[in-house]
Amino acid sequence: MITCVIHYTIDPAKTEAFERFAREWVRLVNLHGGRHHGYFLPGEGASDKALALFSFDSLASYERYRARFGHDPEFLAADRIRDESGCVLRYERTFMRPLLED
Template identity: 55%
Template sequence: MITIHLKYEIDVDKLEAFEEYARRWVKLVNRFGGTHHGYFLPSEGDSDIAYALFSFSGLAAYEQYRTDSMTDPQCQAAFDLARETRCIKRYERRFLRPLETPGP
């Protein structure tokens, strides 16, 4: 399993647009076989930082999702929303793996 951690720097004046972008991607990742763990929006502390976590069974499944998303109309509409509204200033992507622990 691989989990993707995204850290977004967002435009706080365009939070509603970012929320719509996030709602779309939760559904899209799940439709493409991943498990979306959610978006985490600013509350206390930094007002312009948001996070997302989602997992795929492995790197190959994630790469297939990335390839497929480039031609999917709903994915392209989500990318366009972010570009047109400029709700995302920048983002960072990290790949994480869960710690395997032995059973009882």
Template identity: 50%
Template sequence: MVTCYLRYVIDPDKVVEFEHYAKLWIPLVNKLGGQHHGYFLPSEGANNIALALFSFPSLAAYEQYRIDSFKDSECMAAFDYAKQTKCIQSYERSFFKPVFGN
């Protein structure tokens, strides 16, 4: 299993728009074979950092998700929403191997 960690720099004046974007993606990741663990919006501290975590059975499954997302009309609409609202200024992606308790 691999977990994708996304760290977003968002426009602090567009948190509502980013939250809408996040709510679009949660079911899309799940539809395309992943397990979304949620988005985390600014609360205390930095007002322009948001996070997302989601997992796939393997890095190959994640890569297939990326390919499929660019063919899916709902995913493309979500990408377009972020572009139109300019709620995301930048993002970085990292991958982790999760460890769960018994």
């Protein structure tokens, strides 16, 4: 299993747009072979940090999902939410492997 961890810097004034963007990506990851573990947004206080975690069975499974970027109409529509609203200022993607209880 491989887990993608995305650290976002968001515009706190555009949290509603970020939530629309996030909900759409949860749906798309789950639809295309992954398991989304959720987005984690600021809970209180002024913060511009958010986090997303989702897993695929293998890097090959993730790469099949990633191959849809740039041409799949649903993927393009989800990215348009981010691009048109400006809710995401920057992000960093890291791949990790979980160490789970035996």
